[in-house]
Amino acid sequence: MKNGEKSALILIDIQNDFCPGGALAVPGGDEIVPLANRLMTRLPNTVLTQDWHGAGHLSFASSHEGKQPFETTELSYGPQVLWPDHCVQGTHGAEFHRDLDTDRAQLIVRKGFRREIDSYSAFYENDRKTSTGLAGYLKSRGIDTLYLAGLATDFCVAYSALDARREGFAVYLIEDGCRAIDMEGSLARMREEMRQAGVRFIDSTDI
Ligand code: VGL
Ligand code: ZN
Numbered sequence: 025m026k027n028g029e030k031s032a033l034i035l036i037d038i039q040n041d042f043c044p045g046g047a048l049a050v051p052g053g054d055e056i057v058p059l060a061n062r063l064m065t066r067l068p069n070t071v072l073t074q075d076w077h078g079a080g081h082l083s084f085a086s087s088h089e090g091k092q093p094f095e096t097t098e099l100s101y102g103p104q105v106l107w108p109d110h111c112v113q114g115t116h117g118a119e120f121h122r123d124l125d126t127d128r129a130q131l132i133v134r135k136g137f138r139r140e141i142d143s144y145s146a147f148y149e150n151d152r153k154t155s156t157g158l159a160g161y162l163k164s165r166g167i168d169t170l171y172l173a174g175l176a177t178d179f180c181v182a183y184s185a186l187d188a189r190r191e192g193f194a195v196y197l198i199e200d201g202c203r204a205i206d207m208e209g210s211l212a213r214m215r216e217e218m219r220q221a222g223v224r225f226i227d228s229t230d231i
Contacts, residue, residue, distance in 0.1 A: 029068045029069070029166070029167075030166060030167055030168050030169055031067055031068065031069065031167065031168075031169040031170070031171060032067065032068075032069035032070065032071055032162060032167045032169070032170055032171070033063050033064060033066075033067040033069065033070045033071070033170075033171045033172075033173070034070075034071050034073070034146060034170055034171070034172050034173075034174075034184065034188075035060050035063075035064075035070065035071070035072050035073070035124075035129075035173055035174045036073050036146060036172065036173070036174030036175060036180045036181045036184055037073055037074065037075045037111075037174055037175045037176075037180050038053075038056065038057065038060060038072070038120055038121050038124050038174050038175060039074060039075060039111055039117065039118060039119060039120055039121065039175075040116055040117045040118070040119055040120075040121060041075075041110040041111050041117035041118065042075075042110075042111075042175040042176065043121055043175075046110070046117055047108045047109060047110040047111075047117050048107055048108055048110040048111075048205075050175045050176045050203045050204065050205055051203060051204075052203045053175050053176075053203050054121060055203065056173065056174070056175070056200075056201050056202065056203060057121050057123045057124055058123070059173070059200065059201050059228055060124060060125075060173060060174070060201060061123070061124065061125045061128075062228070063171070063173060063198065063201060063228060063231065064125060064128040064129070065128075066231055067171060067231070069130055069165070069167060070128055070129045070130060071129060071130065071131045071132070071133060071146070071158065071161075071162075072120070072124075072126060072129040072131070072132045072133070073132070073133045073134075073135060073146045073174070073180070073184070074111075074118065074120070074132055074133070074134045074135070075110070075111035075118070075135060075136050075143075075180070076111060076113055076118060076134035076135060076136055076137050077110070077111050077112055077113065077118075077136045077137065078112070078113055078137060078139055079109075079112055079113075080139065081109075081112075081136065081139055081142070082099060082104070082139055082140055082141075082142070083104060083105075083106065083107055083136070083142035084106065084107060084108070084109045084110075085106035085107065085108065086108075086109055088106060091106050092106070093106060093107055093108045094106065094107075094207060099140070099141075099142075099150075100140065100141075100151070101141065101150055101151035101152070102150075104142055104150065105207075111136070113137070131158075131161060133146055133156055133157075133158050135149070135156050136149075138154070141154060143156065144179050144180045144182075144183035144184070145180065145183035145184045145186070145187045146158050146180070146184040146187070146188075147159050147184060147187035147188060147190075147191060148187050159187075159188075159191040162193070163191075167193075168192075168193060168194060169193065169194040169195075169196070170188050170193045170194070170195050170196070171196045171198055171231065172184060172185055172188070172195065172196070172197050172198065172202075173197075173198040173201025173202055173228075174201070174202060175202070175203055176202075176203060176204050176205040177197075177202040177203060177204035177205075177211060177214070178204045178205055178206060178207070178210040178211040178213075178214040178215075179205060179210070179214075181197065181202050182214035182215075182217070182218055185197055185218050185221070185223045186217060186218060186221050186223070189221040189222050189223060190221075194224075195222070195223045195224065196223075196224050196225075196226050197218065197223050197224070197225050197226070198226055198227070198228050198231070199225050199226065199227060200227055200228050201228055
């Protein structure tokens with residue numbers, strides 16, 4: 025077991041809407057589920073995140089007259105990509121992939137439930153100030169090392185990895201446990217930001 029009890033696996037947004045057939049499908053999103061299940065048996069702690077928007081969320085293109093999905097707009101905290109309606113609370117799309125072994129998780133963090141603020145990261149909403157409470161939870165449990173996998177590499181996984189570094193955690197991104205949206209070079213851009221922030225890229229076989 026890696027790093028004793030002081031490490032945790034953080035599985036980001038493995039939900040139906042990010043899998044093929046979902047509202048904001050990430051290519052191959054469902055392929056990571058068996059690996060995510062294996063990883064949960066290998067690491068001593070697991071946290072799941074769940075994108076959890078109310079209907080009419082301001083990150084939805086449908087909430088803005090004349091805007092199309094994947095365009096950008098300006099919200100109170102800065103630029104925000106507009107998405108198709110996705111992960112609406114209580115819907116099938118917001119549920120975890122049915123094969124994900126959610127029983128193993130110790131904590132589920134729901135994020136993006138404030139209408140005015142999107143939340144890519146598991147730690148801070150997109151204003152980069154409003155906390156989800158996850159850093160405090162992990163630190164008060166003495167956890168200092170995080171292994172990240174999930175969807176999507178270049179949005180929620182990347183923002184989570186960057187915030188985790190900002191909070192002082194050692195961060196390993198499990199590359200074969202992630203899939204990307206890759207919008208206009210977003211994957212290369214976010215990989216470079218993560219590298220500069222000290223995120224280490226590993227393969228699941230390294231664990
Ligand atoms: C995500 C866009 C909008 C993600 C969530 O999980 O990467 N991307 N909401
Ligand atoms: Zn979302």
